[in-house]
Amino acid sequence: MTTVLQPPLPSHPVLRLRLAPHGNLPRAIDGAWWPRSYDLPAELPGLLAGLPRKWGHITSATVNGATWSTMPGQILVANQVVRLRRTQGESTPHTIVLLSPGRGRWDLLVVPPDTTEQAAEPLMAAATGGHV
Template sequence: MATSIQPETTTEDEQLHEPRLRMKKAGAERGHVDGGWWPRSTDLEAELPSLAAAVEQRVGPVTRVSYHLDTWGPATRKVYLGDRIVPLEGFRFTNPHTITAIGSDSRQVILLVVPPETPPEAAHAALRAAAGEGSTTATPEILAGEGVPA
């Protein structure tokens, strides 16, 4: 069973800042990803603070983030997350459908990135598929299987 990292009850304003994220339970088979994330935009710097706060329980304080350059809009090489400066490492050779958050003791989570413009029903289905306990499906197949253009 997947872990949804969102409060049970939130105000509308809080919902706008909560990451739309589902993660596999700790210890579940990893496969290609540890869960899925549906950001609200392609502005990585704006999206990252809430994501980092949500994955901190799994990896500790986030110290690095790697991503595919063509998936996101222009981003600086470093971002402030609380009182820490966190390097953003953009590459073209990484999976364009994932983002990796690396914690202080080198633990990491690799998340499927559902494009922001994805209709809610398809996005939630992709998040569930990525966070499924036994899910070892590759990211393009998860997206395609839920009708999300990759």
């Protein structure tokens, strides 16, 4: 009998996130995030784990209600409660707003999950001013 060893699959998929460099002027968009689905309770823990520590504890995430699937009002991420909010406005269908008390607000462009890599790259680069 021959045993074929398969390489282990990564336990966590690679986070597809790019952040704009921090500057003195406020930005309309602070970076870009390319989730794998519109299931926010499943996707948000990975996003929050990949954010810079200086952003502090994110207590609230707001997304467009027409774009994202049904979600609870809050979830527990790393033993911290994060409120999930939905907007009904058409003005920001592809963003997520993250709030951290005393630290700030960050708006990320959300690249739709079904976007091809070829199409996602320029979107993420534009949101970050070309920075990786």
